[in-house]
Amino acid sequence: MFSEFIQLTIAGLAVGSIYALIALGFVLIYTSVNVVNFAQGDFAMIGAYFMVSLVVVLHLPWWLALLLAVAATGLVGALFQLLIFQPVRNRPRNFLPVMIATVGASVFLEQAFLLIYGPIPYQLPPIFKAESVAVLGVHVYPQYIVIIVVTAAMVALLNWFLERTKLGKQLQATAQDPDTARLMGIRVAWMAALTFAISTALGGLAGLLIAPVYTVTATMGSSIALKAFAAAIVGGFGSMKGAIVGGLGIGLIETYGATYISGSYRDAFPFIVLILFLIFRPYGLFGEKISQKV
Amino acid sequence: MIRSIAKFLPFIALLVLIPFLLPGGRLGSYYLTLLILSLSYAVAALGLTVLLGYSGQISLAQAAFFGIGAYTFSILAVNHHVGYWSAALAAVVVTTGFGLFLGAISLRLASHYLALVTIGFQIITELVLNNWNAVTDGADGISNIPRPSLFGYAITSDHGFYFVSVAVLVLASYVVFRLRHSRLGGALFALREDEIAASANGISLFRTKVLAFAVSAALAAMGGILYASGSLYISPNVFNFYQSVSFFAMALVGGQASIVGTTLGAGLITFLPEVLRFLHAYYIAVYGVLVVIVVLFMPEGLYGLLLRGVGAVATLISGRRRADEGEVVSLEAGAIPERPVASDRPLLEIRDLAKHFGGIKAVNGVSLTVNRGDVAVLIGPNGSGKTTVLNVLSGIYTATAGSIVYDGNAITNLGPTRINRLGISRTFQNIRLFPELTALENVAVGYYRRGTVGLAGALLSRPRGYREEREAMEKARETLRFLGFARLDVKAKNLPYGQQRIVEIARAIVSGPELLLLDEPAAGMNHEETEMLSQILYRIHALGVTMLLIEHDMSFVSSVATRAYVMDFGQKISEGSVKQVLSDPAVMKAYLGDDVEYA
């Protein structure tokens, strides 16, 4: 009973880490350019496919493949920003068109990768071949541990970058007050590209980490992204802390719910949590209501 | 009105004729099926015309409402054998209920956040449709959905149902059209353009938003019923997030606020895959790219571009120029109208008012009294808290402490809509006109609080609805004329600054307020314009309107004000006649700074 609970908790935290990484991407982009990027999940798919190419086809060692795949996904993300957001950045009321454009781009990306890699799902081997490892005397799937550890490291790295480097502070300054940032000489356009690169790289990392658990298909990103999106709302859209807590929380609730309540409603639990939040706390756990200034 | 309806006739004729233009055989009947689908989409997309195009609310849940309508209808008609029309009515009612729910949530959310919440609603709906097997039959969907009978004739053929769908579309268009031209339509537009200005003109944000969502949901339900009945079978995957995006694309492609444009957009999006079929495997990818290009680079939509092209050609042919600057504002100068003498009966009493923003004490204990018939002016250096007083007074900010009594009633923290309805109206420092509305429409919105006709009235009881619309327009015209303004049909955003001020003042006085609050009416005006403004304020004063204004231009202040209050650092430092306060050393110091050495 207890060992099952530990197993579930670790599985839940692992899935939750994936949601948290993608939710962080949503939040970073949203706070910096005020747009929701609905193609966020597709970058998980792109990261996973890149990993497939590097590991299965080119036989690179997994750590090198991981770095290259994440970097390449970030590069695609920066390019994506250049094509989707940059042309209309100065237009008033650009929120809606850009958001819809990201949905169009999502359709395009999924189809493009379907055409490139074909409809047959790929299986990515796990990073450690062992069937299970013992944690607290409980046997768990090693990939889960990899996911949790890599995510934690990534969050720490991101935090270091945003809080301890000048570039990170410039990124924050741009999000807080873009016009004043420009007066300081901060290249706002670069900051937007960088934000997209980081966010999509996080998505790519999430995708290649979860790939050994699921299979790699062109649409693998969209269902993960929807739950990550729910996680971001539950956490309070715009709060990075919220994205992490929301992601882990949603992961746990989904895993516990599927086991203890009903397996067929597995996918519904995150959204039941979401709807409760929408009714009782629409600004989420850490979100703040900002009133309009006259 | 009749002429604007006549504009639609060619489109209706076209819709009626299309089936007879189709090729015969299988291809023809395939196209007819697609046409029926696009009509059902068009009805639902019209909901977005109201919600997005008119009221500016973002919703990515239109497919959810479409689905709730379709499912409620199908479950009742197929599984519970309810009659066709009763089931349809129930479906519309149920869906509207969900619309009310989402609308009620929406009030608490800023527009970006609202979009996120509607997506949440969309996703949850999808999940329920997929998983609530006992009621929705889950992924299997519902088949054998009936088609209606009319006057005893069962309509079973695709041809017959096509015409039923056209009739529903025409009805839906009429509803949307009537709404647009009603008092409520004005409220929706005002909401889209500027929520603060809308509420300061007596428009309840809550009721208006909820109304927009409800109408939009009802139209989605009508579309959903057509869809179910048209395709005879429904399953959850039709009503997914991507369908919501498709609805959006339809509204955007057609130009968000155009009925005809949205209908054409629905047709275009539905038939686009057919047109792109020659691309084989690539067509979905190309479709994605097209969506990106259209929404990013054609902000007016394809239909908007088309209209502009036609307009340009027409101008070229007729050689007619657009109405130019022309005659602008003309007030016969000269005799200053007789102005009422201020009484000693207080109309407005502010006691120890304070407003703090975090650590910043913008207003810190201000008391002042405005008597009936006064033109009181609030002066003081920038940042001294004057505008904050006005914002608390009009309900835009809530007071930290203190009380406001108007006409014997406490109105502290009542909210802008209520305060406006009590007869206090205002203008804003940074002019908050509704930029996309004409001067006349802007002013007519100001008359909103005098209207009584609601949704049903606007749609059904024609005479009263029309009468009220005419009255609002007539009053607006009269008021603008009273202020000497003639460019009624120019969009507010295209008016020069000084004229925008005058239109904003007209909007504030059209409903006949007792107290008018003006925030720096002369700011940015040149000498002649300021002269004109004094004339305008004399006239308004002569009507018996009491005024409280903020102003920097002292020669202007001296000419209009009967009483002056001076603020500095959130506190009142002087009061009296304009002459008195201007010679007060404390005021000199506040304005020009200290004469003592500072270093």
Next chain:
Amino acid sequence: MLEVSNIQSRYGQVTALHDISLEVRAGEVVALLGVNGAGKSTTLKTISGLLHPTRGEIRFEGERIDRMAPEAIVRRGIAHVPEGRHVFPGLTVRENLIMGTSNRKVSRAETERDIEGILEIFPDLKRLYTQMGWSLSGGQQQMLAIGRGLMAKPRLLMLDEPSLGLAPVIVKQVFATIERINAQGMTVLLVEQNVNLSLKVAHRAYLLETGRIVRADTTEALRADEGFRAAMLGAGAH
């Protein structure tokens, strides 16, 4: 140093500046005076590149800058301290100051030295060093905003309404600071509503009215002109 020739600027349809010409010479403090809405702030925004003029040209040290982005202009040595201070609310005082160096490549040691210099001018900031921008009072924010502007090592510092909403004591401090940094060689273009203090600290002044320059003179001449002060108080009167 700075030459603005016949510029016109608009916000959308609204023309805010009709025809502005002015110059600032190295070492001067020049004040732009005028009532609200006269176009003072718009003039500064046009110089710093937040707005682009629809007509006319702007030269800084001989180079045309009126088509450049703000990032490029601050790199050339013009720092603009905006109206309302605009400190970054979610960054600390130290981080705000560091943001000021975004216009150039600086070593860590040099940044620390520059911060030391700023803290000497504004000793109050020392004690607030790790506080967030939003938690500062108006006067502290103004000090920080000016300090952040100075961190750019500009040759021309533009200050927009530095006394706005500040208590008299603080206003005096701010003006004393302006005078001091000017004495150290900084050229300043100042937009102010506090006429007396501006006339005291500035060498020359321009009076703006509805987007036009209506008077340009030395501050001695303006101070001596009794009618001018009356005109500023009863602004708009001729």
